Amino acid sequence: MMDPKDVLIKILNEKKLVGTDKKAFVAGNSKVICFQDLPLYSVSQNAYYEGVDLNAKPGYISYKENARYVPFGLLFTKKTLWDKGARPVIYEDKRSFLEKLDSSEHWRVVHMDLSNPADLKDFTHEREWRLKTDEFTFEYEDVYILLDESFSYRYFVKHASEEIQNKIRGIIMLHPVIF
Template sequence: MSYSYDQWKERVTQRSDLSSSLVHLTRSATIEGKEHSAVDVLIKILKEGKLIGSNPRKGFITGNRSAVCFQDAPLSSIAENIAFENKHYEGRNRYSGCGLIFSKYLVHAKGGRPVIYDKPSEAKKYITDQNEHWRIVSFDLSNTKNMVDWMHEREWRLPGDMAFDLKNTAVLIDKRDSYREFIAKCNELKDPNILENICGLVVLAGLLM
């Protein structure tokens, strides 16, 4: 069944378990020997207007192409995912609740696609083009003591980097302190005017009150 854009938006917005947006989460990082908070990293990305794809040699990307990663889930579900990670994987800096929100339509138009969950060895049998292996995410429930399942993220990926305009970008902030840090640091900037140009801002902690 096919939809017009408006029908598609209506279909998605009437389901609490679906979303018309994709979320890219950031985290704190060490850049040139200096520690930067997740908010610092977020502002750096917004100033540059580009998401840099994860290196397949350093991350969980299959194949030889870098890719930008997104989650296709309602914000309430993303908040729950992050709370679970923080509780069960304390000390592992996988991602924070700070990030960027984009229209699924926009990411698809730029080449983003849903990932394919399977054992990489099996997926490569039917995805024979090595240039498409960036879509493969490991999935294996065969060993009950070592189960691999990332399907809760409903991941999308986009090969390479992704340039974006602030006007098409909403900002996700994890908590009140980070929100205040973000506002203060944005107000210190003269160009670009991030707060004036982004299309929205959401504080994730408010969804789990």
């Protein structure tokens, strides 16, 4: 697994996000890019509970090998995403709902099923938005950077180009919120 800091630098250098069509999560045949409309505390909470390795050496933050979330990322304004075509997902039971919805909108549906308490399917805490596209390109002026803590900040300053550092909208540190 590539280090999250290096993934972030790679994305910034390329100025693009690439869509996925993982059938387990995306209905239909479209590629999408997923975003979350979350307060920073919720971003931190997701990263902490799903990504932080609590058995790591005391004083160090490390992440599980298969973590779904880590506290690194890009933050765009809702207007920027809306203008590019991103829309909030529809949380519904795919088995019955997809037949009621035009197939051109299937990419927006996230399966939800609360009928079996032993096997709940509920991702509403993610407050997901999706953009139907193969890739999403952006300008540095449209993005804030999310980082976990001061070591990552120093790494970012050392490895991100001067252009990136001068043009991004800002850097948000999540460590005070996570811990």
